[in-house]
Each structure stands twice: as C-alpha cells, then as structure tokens.
Amino acid sequence: MAAEHSPLDQFAIKRFADLQLGGIDASFTNSSAMMVAVIVLVTLFMTLSMRRHAMVPGRWQLLAELSYEFIAKTVRDSIGSEGKRYFPFVFTLFMFVLFSNMLGLIPHSFTVTSHIIVTFILAAAIFIGATVLGFVRHGLKFFTFFLPPGVPIFLAPLLVPIELVSYLSRPVSLSVRLAANMLAGHTMLAVFAGFVVALGVFGIAPFVFIVLLYGLETLVAFLQAYVFAVLTCIYIGDSIHLHH
C-alpha cells in the first residue's frame, strides 16, 4: 500500500495558508477550517433555532432547548446550584466536542478531536482551571482532597500518593479517552473502507460492516462528548465541594 493510502492519512494536517501570530505559527489548516465550521454551525444552530423563541417550540427550537436542558441538568447534578456559573463553559465544551466528533464522521472531512494535542489542551485547561478554583475556594485546605475524611492517619503515606497520582492523571485520561476513541474509530472505518475496494464483489461484507460501524461511531461521537462534559462537571464539582 502506498503511503498516501494509509488509514492514518485522514488525520494529516494540511496547511491552507501560512500565518504568523506574534512569532507563533498560526497557519490556517484543515483542522482550523473544521474548528471554524464547528463554531459557525453551533452558533447558527443555537441562534437560528431560537430566533422566534415561540411558546410552543418547533423541531429546531426543541432540539436547542433539549441541548440546553440536557447540559443544564448534567451541571446541576454534579456541581449543584453553584454550577450555574460554569454552565456556559460546559455547554460550549460539549457542543464543541460533539460537533467536532459529528462533523468528523462526514467522509473526507477532518476530525479535530482525533488529535491528542487538541483534546489535551482542552483537558489541561479544565484541569488547571479546576485546580485553581479549588485553591481559590478552599486555600490550603484543598490539599485535604488527597486524604479522604475518615481514613486512619497511618494510611496517609500510602493513600496520599495514590490520590495525587489519580488526580494528576485526570487531564491525561480525559484527553486520551476522547482522542483515542476518535482515532480508533476513524482508523477502523478507513481500514474497512480499503477492504471494500480491495475485495471487489466480496467487498459487500466489509461494506455492511462499515454501515453498522458508522452507527456505532455516531453513538461514540455523542457519548464521548457527553463523557467529556460530565467529567469536566465532576472535576469542577470536586474543587467546589472538596469531598463528595
């Protein structure tokens, strides 16, 4: 197989226009184009569907309201009444990841969230933000987060490192989970799409499999966006409530 037919080719960053922003490479790439498409579509979806904001919602308005209430409920459940302040952030995060995942499923498009650097920046921002929030709300008491209440003190030398490692691994697990899911799903789709061509008439078998896999990947796209949003809520909630 030639290099340009590799299943990983779909993840290649292609520069459309070279740009520099204060000495930093800010080239407009296929990834940038998808990000712009994502935010334009989310904005259009949320504004056009609510343009009339009727008392009895139509289909699009219902969809927008359902998205709102879905995330609002998630935030309320894991953060509580104080979560209202973080709702716009979680909502933006969810919509950004969801639309990135979904748009990536369109053949020949590009999946922004399949790049670990994108998900890691998001996860790192959430992790740093939640940690700063914890110290702002609780000061040095935030360190007690690493020693759950009711634990005998002689267990502390064992437990604190475990809790610390588990806490520090949050951004890694959060970002890797999303990127790896996207990467694996799209790679698998590309591999089986290659089989369809290679097998000729018998390509019908991998073709049927791809159709089924597409349904699964759509589910995964939604689920991973949801998991990302829920974990963000939980991290923020931990910083606010310290112990749950």
Add this chain to the structure above:
Amino acid sequence: MPQMVIPDYAPQIVWLVLTFAALYFAMAKFALPTVERALEERRKRIDANLERANVLKEEAEAAAAAYEETLAKARDGAHDALRQAAEALAAEAAKRTEAFDATLAEKTKAAEGRISKFREKAHAETRSVATEVASAISAKLIGASVPGDQVHRAVEAALKEEI
C-alpha cells in the same frame, strides 16, 4: 503518525483557543440567554395558568357550596310550609267537625223532643181510644154503662201491666 508531528501543534492550539473563545463568547452572551429566556417565559406562563386554574377551581367549589346551601334552605322552607299547611287543615277540620257535632246534637235533641211529644200525644190518644173502646165494649157486653172514672182506672191498670 500525523498526531505526533510536533510542528503542527502550534497552529492547532492557536486556532483551538481562538475558536473556542469565540464560541464561548457567542454562547454565553447571546445564544444561552435567549434559550433561558424562552424556557423561563414558558415556565412562568405554565405557572400562571396553573394558578389561574386553581383560582377558578376554588371559585367553582365555592359556587357549588352556595348552591348546595340554597338548595338545603329551600328544602327546609318547603318542609315548614307543608307542615304549616297540614296543621292549618287539621285545625279547620277539627273546627268543622266540632260545629257539625254541635248542630247534630241540637237537631237530635229537637228531634227527640218532637218524638217524645208525639209519643205522649199518641199515648194520650191511645188511652182515650182505649177508654172509649172499653166503655163501648162493656156497654155492649153487659148492657150497663160503667162510669167513665172506673173504665179509666181499669185501662190505666191494664196499660201498666203491659208495660
């Protein structure tokens, strides 16, 4: 692997930050408040309607209670009227019966008076007839005229025996 190309990181980070910030701004400042307003309006409308429905329900219940009360009062009034009418009728009937009894007694007395008068008259007539018949018979049988005084006494005695 394209994910590991370090030089591609910088443009992705820059565009991620830019687009995410723009989306956050658009959501937080415009889109989400609109949705919240729409939801709030609907909730208020529903609450107001529910409240009005409650008020109307209470009014309907009050009206039903008033109706029941009026009905009960009317029923009581009808009972009273019936009882009064029955009492009045009974009193009237008693009065009339009394009056009738009185006239009846009067008439009976008068009739009895008349009857006894007739009877006495009849008795008297019977005596005189008996006396005459007895005188006539005794004159025919014995050919002698018995003095009226004796005949009279004999008749009286005979009448007494008979009675």
